[in-house]
Amino acid sequence: MERPIRYWRWTKVRFVNRVKELSLLDEWFGRPGPQLGVVWGRRRVGKSHLLAHWAAGKRAIYHVSRNRALDQELAALSAAAAPVLELADRDLTSRPFRDWDEAFEIFRRTASESPLVLILDEFPELVQSDPSIESTLRAIWEGMGDHPVRLVLCGSAVRTMEALQEERAPLYGRATLRLQVRPFLPSEAALMLPDLSPAERAKAWGVCGGIPFYLDLWDQSGSFRDNLTRLVADEHGLLLNEGQLILATEDFAGGRRERIPEQVLRAIAAGRTRFGEIKGALGTDPTRALAALADLGLVQRVLPVGRSADPRRAYYRVADNFLAFWLAIAEPRRAGIIQGLGKSVAGVMEGQFDNFMGDRWEDAVRTHLIQTMADDPRLAPVIEVGRFWHQYGADPAEIDVAMLSEPGGRLSLAAEVKWARREEGGHVLRALVRKAHASNLLSPDFPEPLYAIAAREEVTGNLPDDVLRVTAADVFG
Incomplete structure (x- = not known):
C-alpha cells in the first residue's frame, strides 16, 4: 500500500519579494538527477527564511547544524528526517543514522518516490565539528546515481561557504546552484x-x-x-x-x-x-x-x-x-x-x-535610477554608474549620480540628490548643468545628458519636461 507523502512545513512568518531567488531555486529543483546547491550570505539577510518559504509543500528535511559531536548531529538530523520520510521499517528516533553514508543511502532510496530536499543550514558549523564532511559528501555524491536528491548547503560564514566552491575544495564543480542572498534593494x-x-x-x-x-x-x-x-x-x-x-x-x-x-x-x-x-x-x-x-x-x-x-x-x-x-x-x-x-x-x-x-539617500536614488533608467533608449548602453568629482581649478564639479554610456564613456545622465523635504528645482538644475559641462565627460558628437533632481518629498519649480523628478514616492513607493 502506497504511503501518503509528508511535506515539511515552516512556521508562518512574513515573507516578501525574493522573486529572482525563488525562480532560481525552482529551476534548479526541476532538473533531473541529484542536484547540489550552495546558498550563502551574511547573517540576518534571510537565507533560512528564503529556503523555508521555497521548501514549503515539498518533501524537505531541514537540519540546523551545530558544532557538536557526530552522533549528536546525526541524532538531530534523524529527528528532523523522521516525520518527512515515515520509514515503515525503522524508527529514526530510537535508531538514528549511524553515519553519513547510511543517512544518504536512505535519502537516496526514499527519493525514488518523489524528489527529496535536504537543507543543511549553518553548514560551516558542521565543517568545524567534522572537517572531513566535505570529502565524505563528495564520495557520497559520486555514488548518488540518478536519484533526485536535492542537497542545499547553507551558511552565514561567507568565507567558509565561498571556500567550498574553490578549485581545490573537495566539492568543487559539484554544485549546480550557487546563490548568494543579498540584502534587499530600497x-x-x-x-x-x-x-x-x-x-x-x-x-x-x-x-x-x-x-x-x-x-x-x-x-x-x-x-x-x-x-x-x-x-x-x-x-x-x-x-x-x-x-x-x-x-x-x-x-x-x-x-x-x-x-x-x-x-x-x-x-x-x-x-x-x-x-x-x-x-x-x-x-x-x-x-x-x-x-x-x-x-x-x-x-x-x-x-x-x-x-x-x-x-x-x-x-x-x-x-x-x-x-x-x-x-x-x-x-x-x-x-x-x-x-x-x-x-x-x-x-x-x-x-x-x-x-x-x-x-x-544618494545610494537609494542611484539604485532606483539603475533599475529604471539603465535600459532607457536615450541612455543605453549604460556601462558605469557612480559618483563623479574633480577639484581642478577653482570650480570643482561633483555629480551625485553619473551614468556613463558607450561610446567612449560619455555622460548620459546626471543627477543631484538632496535629502531636504522640498527642493526648488530651477537653481539645482542650473548648477547641475554647469557641473556636467565642467566634468570633461561630455562629447560634442552626442546629445546633452538627461538630468534628474531628487528630494525627499517634492521637487518644485518649472522644469523642462525631460528633467526627471525623483522623490521617496518613486524610490520607496
Whole structure:
C-alpha cells in the first residue's frame, strides 16, 4: 500500500519579494538527477527564511547544524528526517543514522518516490565539528546515481561557504546552484513596510538597510523616534548591541584575535576614509581586511566614474546602513543609554539623522535610477554608474549620480540628490548643468545628458519636461 507523502512545513512568518531567488531555486529543483546547491550570505539577510518559504509543500528535511559531536548531529538530523520520510521499517528516533553514508543511502532510496530536499543550514558549523564532511559528501555524491536528491548547503560564514566552491575544495564543480542572498534593494525593503509613507520607509531603510530581520522589527504604528527609542536607545533594545555582534561574529579574514576588520570599520566611521589614513590609524596594512569587508558588503571603495579615474582619489565608506548608523550615531551614546537616558538620547539621534541620511539617500536614488533608467533608449548602453568629482581649478564639479554610456564613456545622465523635504528645482538644475559641462565627460558628437533632481518629498519649480523628478514616492513607493 502506497504511503501518503509528508511535506515539511515552516512556521508562518512574513515573507516578501525574493522573486529572482525563488525562480532560481525552482529551476534548479526541476532538473533531473541529484542536484547540489550552495546558498550563502551574511547573517540576518534571510537565507533560512528564503529556503523555508521555497521548501514549503515539498518533501524537505531541514537540519540546523551545530558544532557538536557526530552522533549528536546525526541524532538531530534523524529527528528532523523522521516525520518527512515515515520509514515503515525503522524508527529514526530510537535508531538514528549511524553515519553519513547510511543517512544518504536512505535519502537516496526514499527519493525514488518523489524528489527529496535536504537543507543543511549553518553548514560551516558542521565543517568545524567534522572537517572531513566535505570529502565524505563528495564520495557520497559520486555514488548518488540518478536519484533526485536535492542537497542545499547553507551558511552565514561567507568565507567558509565561498571556500567550498574553490578549485581545490573537495566539492568543487559539484554544485549546480550557487546563490548568494543579498540584502534587499530600497524598493524591496519598502515591501516590508507597507503601512508607512514613502518618506518614513526611506528613514527606516536608512537605519535598517536591506536586512529583513531589522526591517521586520520596525513598528509601523510608531514614530521614527519611538522606533529609535525601542530598538536602539534602550538597554534591552534588540539593535543596541547588534553592531557589536556583527563585528564579533562575521567571518572576517585576518583572524578574530587581531580584529583588524573591526578596526578598519571604526577608522572609516571616524572619518579616516583614505587608504593612507586607514593604514595610519591601524599601524598595519589594511588591504586584506578591506577586501574581506567589501566581499561582505560592509565597506565600499568609491572612485569617481570614468576611464581616467585616478586610483589615488579613492575613498572608503561603510556601505551597510545599519552598521554605519550604529558606529556613527548609536554606539557613541551607549553609556547614556545604559544609564537610562534613552528617551533624550533618541531625540539627539533623530536630530543627527538627516545629516547621516544624505549619503544613504544618494545610494537609494542611484539604485532606483539603475533599475529604471539603465535600459532607457536615450541612455543605453549604460556601462558605469557612480559618483563623479574633480577639484581642478577653482570650480570643482561633483555629480551625485553619473551614468556613463558607450561610446567612449560619455555622460548620459546626471543627477543631484538632496535629502531636504522640498527642493526648488530651477537653481539645482542650473548648477547641475554647469557641473556636467565642467566634468570633461561630455562629447560634442552626442546629445546633452538627461538630468534628474531628487528630494525627499517634492521637487518644485518649472522644469523642462525631460528633467526627471525623483522623490521617496518613486524610490520607496
